[in-house]
Amino acid sequence: MLKKIECYIQPSKLESVKNALIEAGVEGISKSDVEGFGKQRGYKNGETPNKDVKFLPKTKLEIVVEEEIVDSVTSIIVKLAKTGKIGAGKVFVLPVEDAIRVRTSEAGRSALS
């Protein structure tokens, strides 16, 4: 089964996470610059929150892999994206019904490799 990993990390952690994922055999990553907030509503340690939420810059990665390597991919992300502070990010794992390569029409597992 194919799974999609979507994660939101600090932009400064992109390089190391990307390199480690490639090292681990991940063959494709999509990256986007996004803004978001979580439980802290965008306030960092030491800031006094008011009623507005603040969108903070984050990097979003999207990766589709075989189920067997999901746990190793997520543990690499979690390990390398850690900052020791709040707002380091989150990782989500989603089911993927199918994948199709445009050039060849290969589907499923073959579309990834």
Add this chain to the structure above:
Amino acid sequence: MNDSKSIKKSVWDMALSRLDTTMDLLNLTSGLKKYLREPRKILEVAVTVKMDSGDIDIFKGYRVQHNTNRGPAKGGIRYHPDVNLDEIKALALLMTLKCAVVGIPFGGAKGGVVVDPRALSARELENLTRRYTFEIINSIGPERDIPAPDVGTNAQVMAWIMDTYSIDKGYSVPGVVTGKPIELGGSLGREEATGRGVVYSLLSALKVNNIESTNYEVAIQGFGNVGSSAAKILYDLGFKIVAISDVEGTIYNPKGIDPHSVYNHALKTKTVAGYKEAEGMAREDIFGLPCDILIPAALENQIVKSNAPGIRARFIVEGANAPVTPAADGILKEKGIFVVPDILANAGGVTVSYFEWVQGNDAYFWSRREVNLKLRDIMERAFYQTYAAAQEKKVDMRTAASMLAVERVADAVRLRGIYP
């Protein structure tokens, strides 16, 4: 422990007194109380085996179905020289509560044979298993009562039970037991399920106590299936395992022990004792060592009045069934130790047994990841329901779990009514 024999005799009385306390708190009617105290069915059988010597020997076997109101009876089969009817009845009652607290559609059962399986040859063990199965064959079945491994039994024993039952019926019936080998319809993740469930319970317990770090020291009493799985999973999550014990002794290293390496050592020598990279101590010493988390994962009645005051852990997660006597429980409570009780903490095993039964009935099997995620979901839900009940009723986790479970069984009895 020298007094283990005399303590064991009262396991059933202890289980009943706990049940009574819970039923009083729930204000059940006296009829319902009587009903829940009484096991529905008790089988006592003579298991006759032709030994390798050519002579015959007879072993006493039991199967107790405590309750079947929420579904087929479910529970392990134990091969141990100390097996007795009181113990099996108590463990069957515990299974009823365990299945109810995690919300899986089973009642409770337990079985056992009074035998030291290590003293038998492989052929004798197989014959004993097949003869025991034959003696209880009309009481078990995928819709009646589904055995599983317990102390002294394993996937191979389950395969023999499944085969004997299937030969009798004339077709393969994989759903008659759980904990089978993968090749015969076992579930991925079943082997380490109880240990994994213990870990999920611990993580939830830390979370509700606002602890985010895994930088905690763990002592594990018992290094069988449950203790070794829990130790390995915790170690991989970053916890520091400082002590491990089994029947032969305790090993202790405040700098940390790699349970994977201890496991390999124990595979060769049959014990954790003698492991080089830790200090050797007496078995009982594990209860006095400094640690944050203690996981009793051996037999019943290990934490007793005499050793409870010396326990230094802040969290106890009961991997074993009834490892703490009621008297010791009071001491732990006074010390402010957060205890995740057996019927909640070690329910991971029966939960994945349930998954195995579901997969077997569907003849469609899940990936390991799917099994583990579903297990986590059930364990977390049960923990948080119990925790919420404990907060609301201002009782400890053991009482809350027991109340939740008994209430669910009582509801099932009320809804089904009494036949005729």
